[in-house]
Amino acid sequence: MSTILEVATRAGVSHATVTRYFRKPDLLAPVTYQRVKEAVEELNYVPNATARALFTGQTDIVSLIVPAITSSFFTEMADGAEDKAHELGYTLTLGTTDKDIERERTYLEALISHRVDGIIITPGTDSVEHIELLKRHKIPVVLVDRQIKDTHVDFVGGDSLDAGVLLTRHLIQQGFKDIAFVGGEPGAWSLKERLSGYRQVMQSAGLEERVYLGSYKPECGKKITTNLIQEDQLPEAILAASSRVILGIFNALREYQLRVPEDIALTCVDDVAPASIINPFLTVVEQPAYHIGQMAMQCLVNRIKGSTEPPDTHILPVELIVRRSSIKSERLHIS
Amino acid sequence: MSTILEVATRAGVSHATVTRYFRKPDLLAPVTYQRVKEAVEELNYVPNATARALFTGQTDIVSLIVPAITSSFFTEMADGAEDKAHELGYTLTLGTTDKDIERERTYLEALISHRVDGIIITPGTDSVEHIELLKRHKIPVVLVDRQIKDTHVDFVGGDSLDAGVLLTRHLIQQGFKDIAFVGGEPGAWSLKERLSGYRQVMQSAGLEERVYLGSYKPECGKKITTNLIQEDQLPEAILAASSRVILGIFNALREYQLRVPEDIALTCVDDVAPASIINPFLTVVEQPAYHIGQMAMQCLVNRIKGSTEPPDTHILPVELIVRRSSIKSERLHIS
DNA sequence: CGCAATTATGTTATCGGTAACATAAAAATA
């Protein structure tokens, strides 16, 4: 807890010399350097980043705001972002928003107050309000997973349109005709894209669309599925908007003792990471989540460092992974 | 980006009055309050936490350092910690350490420099060095999942001894005799406890112990299992030290096309959270990870607020969840 | 050998808040 002044006194120099020891060491005479070094070590001195930040206006802190860290996509994304942040010398803060509608706002205000150098965010809504707020405070932003139109900021995400296309096409190829799209935040870009992919393929196949939106949360999947079961409207196959939605769907199906894929085929966007190692079961479209996190952080730091390039939109390719949950033959074979 | 002075000028008051507007609003005359309020709003003024921290010595930032955020236990723990931190008005930083041995140290130094108010950490080793470092800098610490002896700090974790006991006893009850303990960080408290639970039960059952340590990482599980297979030493059942280790075990088994539980029974500590919803398969001992996170954060904030109670050790009960991966009858039935 | 150029170090204002202290104005009391 010692200050630069105490170090200076102990080393018999002025505090400016101690600053130089850290910031421009080669300006010091070897003897002086050594003396300061000893004083620093003896006092366990660590410069106060808070004081530095006040003067320089830079905190070396960046922030990540996601709906839910427990969603496997965001867990891996955060892992990538954190690794990159550390590599580049930044400390990362984490905030989650979807347990409470107010939380995104309170987090942003706290981050503005703390003068973080930049923010990576998956916004909860498609409103420009929060982005404008950050712009007013001149805090660089990178959007992940959900783009907001008319906002000139960098974006990094998976190809959600293609995700919708790949899964729908796959289900149709399996011979399913009654395919429902379940879950997803109506305002979210990723949802719109996934849905749009689903619609394109359904239309060109001449099939009737069935869309049940809500949110990306498990509860949404559970509620919609329960309703469908109770009204005896369960489709042949479901394309779930996300891996969290599908958890709710599984819960609902289990309550009614319905089996996958025997009674209904299931697919979703985003792999449920460790689950697929233990028991590869779900057909999914996988996004390069870790890579997205890294890339978003790199983009953000480029902005922080002053890049004035026009905003970039990085849409990374996704991959269809076919497993048992959507295989019709499996279904016929058993029943 | 405006400062308190600009607000003061605009409102026609001194900057002290603006501080009072935020910190002791009822000291202001209604007219003054209103004038300041307008100025604050017109300028989008947000107080600079960096400047405040310099004076008060408090940053309202707390930190979480874990081996790997992608491990389901830590994901949920982080979720709990983050919720509680937000509830109590703190911003949380996140750091992961097990990709690089140096990282725990660099993180701690950065956090000391930033003068975070407190740190929750799952230390990578059982050395007291890092804890002492934090103590020297008077930063409150709470340990999670791994206790360090002779360190007088709060601890919150699951009952790892009981975890070892429950799983081993279960396997023995299933009729297995050749049971190996695989994986785990030799220096970690949680490992020692789990191992000790295993040993107690094996000994009192008169069974021979087989212990293969290494780390908590997937690679460890994979390597050990591959070796065992190649040397034709595969046991009847494995108790994996953690959910990450078991991922590697699965990988190895799959490469040799061995099946669970037909060829070998598997169990581990920590559930692989979403996996068990999609496909309940693994027999595990589940720790109340979210609750542990919340509790650790509450403990930490109590310390920050000045609590001088003697260090607390919270060991929370764990729960055995029996599923197919360890059922012998299932195995006999098939073979 | 003397003066300029270079090198090493010190002095000082500054970042944007906070809170103790001082003071002026209004209200309460005698």
Added chain:
DNA sequence: TATTTTTATGTTACCGATAACATAATTGCG
């Protein structure tokens, strides 16, 4: 109405760094 008390606001030093600027010490070169 004079005096004390209360209320509202202003002044100022300070937190711990940084960097521009100033100065002292050393070196180089003619």
